[in-house]
Amino acid sequence: MQASVVAVSFFSAVAIFVISLNPRLIDPNRDMEKIDDVVVIISVLTYSVIAISLINGYGTDDMEYISQAVAYFLHMKDPYEQLYHPSGVQPTYLINGAIASNFVYPPLSFLLYIPLYLLLSILHVSSYFINGLNVVFQDILVLVTYWVARKRNNPMATLSVVFALITTGILAPSFYGVNGAVWATFLALSYVSKGKKSGVFLGLASSFSQLAWLVLPFILIYKRSNIVEILKGFLLTVAVIDLPFLLWNPAxxxxxxxxxxxxxxxxxxxxxxxxxxxxxxxxxxxxxxAMAIAFAFLIYAYYRFFDVLKETLWVFPMIILWFSWRTLTDYFLFWPELMLLSIFSMDYNRKPITVRLNVNRNELIAVFLGIVFTLAVAGGYAHAEYVAENPIRISEVIVPTGSLPISKVYIVINNTANTSVNVTLVRVSIPSNLNMVWNFSPSQVPPHSSTKILAYTNYTTMEINSTSFTVQVYSGYFISSYKVNINATNVLINGTTASIKQAS
Incomplete structure (x- = not known):
């Protein structure tokens, strides 16, 4: 939040000051001038200084695990064989109640940070400052976008810098453990490069994050006129970075x-x-x-309608990710930044070209209806199967007497199965924090019976300060959700017990 306020305040002040001095900056028909370069340089440098000064921890378990992976690798241990546990950040919970404790990112995700990690060690500076590299890559991504627009003499280039830095500073801060700017920068460099160099950058992106895999076939189609050289660079890069770890421990x-x-x-x-x-x-x-079907259909559509859809390649990963089990903010945020590259690459002064689509209409209708029908049938079957097999249901949530904040609740759980079920996780959700996991006991519910469990937290940051929240109980991937709406006056003044009546 502090970073968001700083980012918005800074760029608002810069925008007002610069536009006041030179109102022509907002004229879409003007030519670019040196003032644009000056504004961009000052903006990037100031953002970098502010961002680095705001680094006060890893921010995410991703970055803490990356730091631990670097340490393991420097001690000649395979990072993929080790167990991890976050100490300074909130963990990622599994549906079985455990904490994600394996390193599951491609090798470049930690190899890239080794030089900075060693420098920080020599200087006796905390290793969480490896987030500084994320800031650097965010700057590079912004500058690449600006460079593409500058070549086209597009006066909107300066505003794109402001857009990129503000949105990332607020929604996915690179200084707070979000490293999406790294793979996005490699993809941007692949997009603007040619031949083997383009393939090398594509390989670097794919060796850093699985998210880059989603756009891989679309970039290859986009650059199909030079695909052999690109594949040479891509395969060589992937082989050099990934193959040693595959041979080290394939499983x-x-x-x-x-x-x-x-x-x-x-x-x-x-x-x-x-x-x-x-x-x-x-x-x-x-x-x-669903992701596989969407992926296959979009590859087909992009290839068949390439002349029309050529510059839309950055949209497709977001469509595929719409069907993902987890849809975090940084999964989506960097694709719009990459879209700016396509927008600035188009020549708006050229006369429109009439494109004739040599596609059988019946083929298109058949494919589209087939996709919709398959997803509908699969979704309906998956829902029916889930409902039939889900053995747990919350029948009541009891909030003990007392005042806000709420640090414990009693949950009555019904088990409809013929065997005992284990509660693996209790999750308490409010709009500002959808990832709060509370402790609980006991965990087992006998067959065809009800059990009251106590869910609680010992951390003040995870207490409930709202009279409206949701309690969820997990048994593996089966979930029972219960919406809690209590009268704050009753809880605080009358001290009555609140029992809620809406469950799902």
């Missing part, structure tokens, strides 16, 4: 080809919201099937 390394379905679902958009809010719950396999 462990293949964990990088992983899905998020062992983690608790979290989402800012997408189908997963319907699932983890229990509005329309489905079996986890549906997400894999």
């Amino acid at each position: 462990k390394f293949l964990d990088v080809v992983t899905l998020d379905q062992n983690t608790i679902p979290v989402g800012v958009t997408g189908f997963t919201i319907f699932n983890f809010t229990t509005l329309f719950s489905v079996e986890p396999w549906f997400f894999t099937v």
Whole structure:
């Protein structure tokens, strides 16, 4: 929040000051001038200084695990064989109640940080300052975008810098453990480069994050006129970076080809919201099937309608990710930044070209209807299967007498199965924090019976300061959700016990 205020305040002040001095900056028909370069340089440098000064921890368990992976590797240990545990950040929970403790990212995700990690060690500076490299890559991404627009003499280039720095500073701060700018920068460099160099950057992106894999076939189609040279650079890069770790321990390394379905679902958009809010719950396999179908259809559509869809390649990963089990903010944020490259690459002064689509209309209709029908049938079956097999249901949530904040609740759980079920996780959700996991006891519910469990937290940051929240109980991937709405006056003044009556 502090970073957001600083970012918005700074760029608002800069915008007002610069536009006051030179109102022509907002004229879309003007030519670019040196003032644009000056504004961009000052903006990037100031953002970098502010961002680095705001680094006060790893921010995410991703970055803490990357730091630990670097340490293991420097001690000649395979990072993919080790167990990890966050100490300074909130962990990622699995649906079985455990904490994500394996390293599941491609090798470059930690290899890239080794030089900075060693420098910080020599200077006796905390290793969480490796986040500084994320800031540097965010700057490079912004400058690459500006350079592309500058070549086109597009006066909107300066505003794109402001857009990129403000949005990332607020929604996915690179100084707070979000390293998406790294793979996005490699993709941007692949897009603007040619031949083997383009393939090398594409290989670097793919060796850093699985998210880059989603755009890989579209970039290859986009650059198909020079695909042989690009593939040479790509395969060579991937072989040099990834192959040693594959040979080191094949089974462990293949964990990088992983899905998020062992983690608790979290989402800012997408189908997963319907699932983890229990509005329309489905079996986890549906997400894999849906992503695969969407991926295949979009590759087909992009190839068949390439002349029309050429510069839309950055949109497709977001469509695919809409069907992902987890849809975090940084999964989506960097694709719009990459879209700016396509926007600035187009020649708006050229006369429109009439494109004739040599596609059989019946083929197009058949493919589209086939996709919709397959997703509908798969979704309906996955939902019916989930409902039939889900053995748990919350029948009551009891808030003990006392005042806000709430640090414990009693949950009455019904088990409809013929065997005992184990409660693996209790999650308390409020709009500002959808990832709060509380302790609980006991964990087992006998067959065809009810059990009251106590869910609680010992951390003040995870207490409930709202009279409206949601309690969720997990048994593996089965979820029962209970919406709690209590009268604050009753809790605070009368001290009455609040028992809620809305469950799902």
